[in-house]
Amino acid sequence: MNFRTRTQEEPEINLIPFIDVLLVILIFLMLTTTYAKFTEMKINLPTANAQSAKPRPKELVVLVSADGRYVINQRVLETRGVESLAAALNAAAGSAKDTVIVVTADASATHQSVINVMDAARRVGLSQLTFATQGQSDAAAAGQ
Numbered sequence: 001m002n003f004r005t006r007t008q009e010e011p012e013i014n015l016i017p018f019i020d021v022l023l024v025i026l027i028f029l030m031l032t033t034t035y036a037k038f039t040e041m042k043i044n045l046p047t048a049n050a051q052s053a054k055p056r057p058k059e060l061v062v063l064v065s066a067d068g069r070y071v072i073n074q075r076v077l078e079t080r081g082v083e084s085l086a087a088a089l090n091a092a093a094g095s096a097k098d099t100v101i102v103v104t105a106d107a108s109a110t111h112q113s114v115i116n117v118m119d120a121a122r123r124v125g126l127s128q129l130t131f132a133t134q135g136q137s138d139a140a141a142a143g144q
Contacts, residue, residue: 058096060089060126064105068113080113086120097125104132 063071070077072088093099101121105114121129 058099059102060092060099061102061104062089062117064103064109064113064117066106066108068110070113070117080116082116082120082123085116086123089120089126090124093124093126098128099126100128100130101126102130102132 061073065071068080070080070085070088072085072092075088075092077084077088089101101117103114103117105117118129121127
């Protein structure tokens with residue numbers, strides 16, 4: 001028997017395919033990552049000392065409660081849908097399309113509830129909206 005000693009070849013790692021795969025993964029992650037600019041931003045809104053609002057003859061007050069119920073000119077709506085809200089706005093405004101809608105929303109009301117009011121106003125053709133807020137002196141008197 002003839003036993004030959006074989007020469008051991010050093011194992012070699014080819015890095016070029018490894019680098020190619022890493023670059024493809026990096027490009028994939030860069031393209032699929034969403035960048036949220038505002039997630040870490042803390043905003044302190046400015047305060048203003050404005051004069052009290054002048055009373056408007058064609059004003060329609062829409063109250064939005066914390067649980068999403070609507071009140072239009074002291075009339076409670078039984079349903080919370082946009083269609084019924086639009087019908088109630090149309091009935092309250094009548095033919096006056098220059099009516100100003102004053103949205104008075106609770107501080108803990110959902111954003112969707114306020115958007116529903118805006119959408120219903122747009123469907124009816126009422127384009128003048130304003131939002132009622134609590135003044136600085138009112139907030140101090142309420143203990144907030």
